[in-house]
Amino acid sequence: MASPTVPRVSRVRRQLPTSPWLFAAPGLLITGAFILYPFVSTLVNAFTDRRTLIPGQFVGLANFRELLGDEMFWIGLRNSTLYVLGVVPALVVLPLLLALLVQKNIPGITFFRSAFYTPVVASIVVVGLIWVWLLDERGLVNSLLEAIGVGRVGFLSDQWLLLLSAMTVTVWKGLGYYMIIYLAALANVPPELHEAAAVDGAGPVRRFLNVTVPAVRSTMVLVGALSSVAAFKVFSEVYLMAGPSGGPAGEDTTLVMLVQRTGTGLTGRVGYASAISVVVFVVTVALMLLVLRADRRDES
Amino acid sequence: MPVSRRALAAAFAVCVVLPLSACGSGGGDGIAADASGKVEGDITFQTWNLRANFKEYFEGLIADFEKKYPGTDVKWIDQPAEGYADKISADAAGGTLPDVVNVSPDLVAPLAKAGLALDLDKAAGQYEKEYLEGAWASHRIPGMTGTYAFPWYLNTGPLFYNKSLFKEAGLDPDQPPKTYGEVFDAALKMAEETDGEVATLANVPTIEDFGRYGVELMNEEGTAFTFNDAKGVELLARYKELYDAKALDPQALTATPESSGKKFLTGAVAMNPGSALDLGNFKKQAPNLYKNIGITDQITSTGHVNMYVMGVMVNAQTKRTPAAVAFAHYVTDAAHQMSFAKQVAIFPSTAGSLDDPYFTKEDGTDETRVRVAAAKSLKNAVNYTPVLFSEQMKTELRNEVAKALQGKESPKQALDNAVEACNRLLQQQG
Amino acid sequence: MSVIEKVRPAASRPAVTREPRVTDEHGRRIRVWELALRYLLLLAVLALTVGPFLWQLSTSLKGPTEDIFSSPPKFLPGDPTLHNYERVADTIPVWDYALNSLKVATANVVTNCVGAALAGYALARLRYRGRRVATVVFILAMLVPVEGIIIAQFTTMRELGLNNTLIGVVLPGCVSALNVLLMRNAFLNLPYEIEEAAYVDGANVWQRFLRIALPSVKGTLAVVAIFAFMGAWDDFLWPLIVLSDPSKFTLTIGLNYLHGTFANDERLVAAGTVIAVAPLIALFACLQRYFFRGVGEGAVKG
Secondary structure, three states: OOOOOOOOOOOOOOOOOOHHHHHHHHHHHHHHHHHHHHHHHHHHHOOEOOOOOOOOOEOOOHHHHHHHHOHHHHHHHHHHHHHHHHHHHHHHHHHHHHHHHHHOOOOOHHHHHHHHHHHHHOOHHHHHHHHHHHHOOOOHHHHHHHHOOOOOOOOOOOHHHHHHHHHHHHHHHHHHHHHHHHHHHHOOOOHHHHHHHHHOOOOHHHHHHHHHHHHOHHHHHHHHHHHHHHHHOOOHHHHHHHOOOOOHHHOOOOHHHHHHHHHOOOOOOHHHHHHHHHHHHHHHHHHHHHHHHHHHHHHO | OOHHHHHHHHHHHHHHHHHHHHOOOOOOOOOOOOOOOOOOEEEEEEEEOOHHHHHHHHHHHHHHHHHHOOOEEEEEEEEOOOOHHHHHHHHHHHOOOOOEEEEOHHHHHHHHHOOOEOOHHHHOHHHHHHEOHHHHHOOEOOOOOOEOOEEEEEEOOOEEEEHHHHHHOOOOOOOOOOOHHHHHHHHHHHHHHOOOOOEOEOOOOOHHHHHHHOOOOEOOOOOOEOOOOHHHHHHHHHHHHHHHOOOEOHHHHHOOHHHHHHHHHOOOEOEEEOOHHHHHHHHHHOHHHHHOEEEEOOOOOOOOOEOEEEEEEEEOOOOOHHHHHHHHHHHHOHHHHHHHHHHOOOEOOEOOHHHOHHHHOOOOOHHHHHHHHHHHHHOOOEOOOOOOOOHHHHHHHHHHHHHHHHOOOOHHHHHHHHHHHHHHHHHHHO | OOHHHHHHHHHHOHHHHHOOOOEOOOOOEOOHHHHHHHHHHHHHHHHHHHHHHHHHHHHHOOOOOOOOOOOOOOOOOOOOOOHHHHHHHHHOOHHHHHHHHHHHHHHHHHHHHHHHHHHHHHHHHOOOOOHHHHHHHHHHHHHOOHHHOHHHHHHHHHHOOOOOOHHHHHHHHOOOHHHHHHHHHHHHOOOOHHHHHHHHOOOOHHHHHHHHHHHHOHHHHHHHHHHHHHHHHHOOHHHHHHOOOHHHOOHHHHHHOOOOOOOOOHHHHHHHHHHHHHHHHHHHHHHOHHHHHHHHHHOOOO
C-alpha cells in the first residue's frame, strides 16, 4: 500500500489570508440566501396572523398560545416523537448490517448493491402506492396472513398500525440510503484491524462489536442524527399511507403534515403554520444537541 | 452572529413588500376592470393538466383567436395535475399570476378576496346571459358582490354498481337503489350476506353529500355554516350504522377518491359515484368489471344532482384587460365549449348547449345513455360545495365525521364541533 | 491491492472460473457455507427491496386488454408489450423533459461536489475564527423545515429575476448543508499526519486540499454526487413552483401530466415511473464501485 505522493511543489507558503472563508463561501452564501434567509421570514411570520394572500399583523405570542390549546398540535407532536423512537434505532443498525452484507466483492454483488438502492431512488409517491396496495385489506400481505391462519389485519384502518406501516416504509426506503453512507465509511476501516482480531480468535459477532462498530462510530452518530431529524420531520410516508387528513380522525397527523395542512394553499394560515415550523425547528435542534452530547459522553 | 440583524431587517422587508404586491388593486374597485379597449397585446393563459390529451384543440383555439384579433399573442402554459393550488399560491403571492387562469370555485374565492380576480359583472356583464344561470352563479362569493370567473366545463355523473356483487348478495341487479334509504338498506343487506366482506360504500360523507341529502350547509348571508342541523345528524347517524355493519368500507376513514375508485375496480366495494369518463376507464382497466357494470342515477333528496364546475378567471392585475377578457370569453363561449365537449366527456356550461342533439339523442350505447342522462340532470344541478369551503375546512369535517363513525363522539357532537371549527376558519379567512 | 482487480477478472473472464476461488476484500478465501448463507440473505433482502418495484415494471408492460385490477393480482404480464412506453413518448415530449432534468441534475452534482468539498474541508481542516459559527450555520440549515419556506424562496428567486429559469431550479439546493456535513465528516476521519507532512514540505492549503485530502474521500464524494443527482432528479414541488413555461419542465413534472385530469391510465403512469427511475439505478450501478476504489487509491494507512 503506497502512500500517496506528497507534492513538493513550492517551499513558499502562498496561503492567502482569506482562504478558509473562500473555501466556505459558496456553501455559506447559498445556504444563507436560500435556506436561512427565507427561514428568518418564517420566524417573523410566526408572530403574525398572516394568510397566504392577506398580509398579517403582529399578534405577539398568540399563535403559540393557540398551539397549546390545539388538540391536533399535541397529536402531531406525539406522532412525530413516536416516529423518531420507532425509526431511528432501525435505521442506525439495519443499514450497517446490510452494508456489511454487500461489502464483500463476491460475484454479482454489483447487482445486489444496485438493487438494494432501488427503494431510495423510486419516487415516494410510487412507493406509497405500492405499499398501500400491499397492505390493503385484500392486499398481498393480508392474503398471506389469512393463508397461515392469522387472519386479516387492518394495517390501513387502525391508527397505530397505520403509523407502524408508515414507519416500515420509511425504514424500507431508507435502508439503501444509509447503507451507502456506511459503505463509504467501511471502506476506510483498515483491514489489518479485522485480521488482527481474527488472529486473536474473535468470532464474527465479536469482530463486529469490537472492530467494526468502533471504527464506524462517528458515522453511526451521523446516521443517528440525520435519521432522527428526518424522522421528526416525516411527511410523505404518513401522508400517502394515512391520507391527507392524517388517518382516522386525523390521529396519525405529524407536525410537518400539520404545517402543510394549515399553511399551504390559497387559504393557508401562514402565521400559524410558521409557528408550528418554529416548534419543529426548535425540537430538531434539541434532538441534534442530544445526539451530539450522547456522542461526546460515549467518547470520554 | 453579525448576519442576523441585517437578515432580520431584510426579512421584514419581504414580509411588508410582498403583501403589497399581492394586493395591488383592492377587490373589484374598477381600477383594472375596464375591458372596453382594443383587444391586443401579449397574454398568458394557464390551464390545469389539459396539454397531454388536448394539445391540438388548444393550439387550434389559440390560433383562431389570434387570427380573429390581429395584434394579440396568447402564450399557453399548462400545469400538471398535482400541486396546482401550491403553484397558484406561489404565483399569487409573488405577483406572477398569468393573465387568464383555469380555476375551480374554491380557488376563485380567496383570489377574489385578495383582489386578484377580475369582477366580470363589471367587466363583462354583457356575457352573463350566454351561460346557464347556476353555472354563472357558481363563481359568486358570499359576502362580496360580483362574479369572478367565466364558467367553463361542467361534470356530473351517475352511480355505478357492480351487478355480480349485487347478485351474489341476493339483491336484484336490475333494481338498483334510488333513494338514500334504499342505498342504506341495500348496503346493510350486502354486508350481512357477505359477512362484512363486501362493502357498498367506500367514502365517508363529504360536504356535498350533506348538501344532496338536503342539509342546509350555510346560512343565507354565507357568514356561518349550519350543517349540524337535524338532517345532518340523521345522515351521519345512518353512516355510523353502516360503518358498524361494515357496509361502509373499514378503510373509508382514510380513503381518497383514487383509493376508493380502485376498490371499486377490484370488486371490494359494490358502488361508486363516477362520471361518463369512468366508463371508458373501466373498459380499459378492468374489462371484467365492465361486463358487469350497472348504472343508476345519482342519489339526491333535493331533486338536484351535484355538479363540478371549472372556470376561467381573469387576473385583475393584467395589463391587457380587454384581450384577457376577450380570450377568457372566447374559450368559454358556446361554440368552443361544444367542440371541447365532443373531445372528452364533459358538459358545456353555456345556455342552450345541452339541448344539442349530441346531448339528447340516444344511440343505444352505454356512453350515450350516461351522457344524455347527465346532460338532462345538469340543467338544474347544483354545485353543493360552498365556494368558501376551504381545504382546511374539508379536513375538519372529515376528522369529526371519523370520530362519530368510530363512536368517539355522538353524530350531533361531531357536527357541532365541525361547524364550530369551520366557522372559526371562515372568520380567519377574513 | 485493490479489491476490484482481484475479483473482477473472476466475474468477467470465464477463463478464471475453472478455479472458483472467491475471496473477500482482504484476499482471504470465503468458505462455501458462508458464501451460500450470504447469497441466501442477499436474495431475501432482494425480494423485499425490488419486489414492489418489479410490480410496477410488470404493470407497465401489460397490454391494453389485460385486467390490471384483477383479484388475485397477476404478477406477470400475459402479453408483454412496450406499447405503453411509446404512448408516454407520444403524450409528452419525454426527451425534452429528460434533457432538462439532466441539465439540472448535472449542474446540481457539480455544484454540490465542488461546494460541499470546499466547505467540508474548511469546516474539518482549516483553523480560523468563526469556524464553529460556520459549522452551526450548516447544521441549522439542515434542520430548517423546507415545507414552510417554499413561498419565501420563490419570492427571493423572483426578486433575483431567476423565476422560470433552470438556474432558479438549481440554486437553492446547489450546495446542500447535508452534503457539506457529509464531506466534513469524511475529512475529519482522515488521519492528520500526511497533511501535516505536506504542510511541513511547504504545500499550501489548495495543494493539500486538491492533491491529498480530496483523493482520499472519493467514496464520500461519490455518495454526494449520487445524492445530488437523485435529489435534483426527483424533486417535484420546487421546480413546479419556480418554472412556469412547460418547455422548461423537468421530467418529474412532465411525467405528472400522465395523471389524467379525467381518467388515470395506470399502465401509462407505471411506464412513466419506470422511465424516471431507470437512469438513477443505472447511475448508481456505475458509481458504486468508487466507494470501493476509494480504499485502494486514497487509503491512508499511517
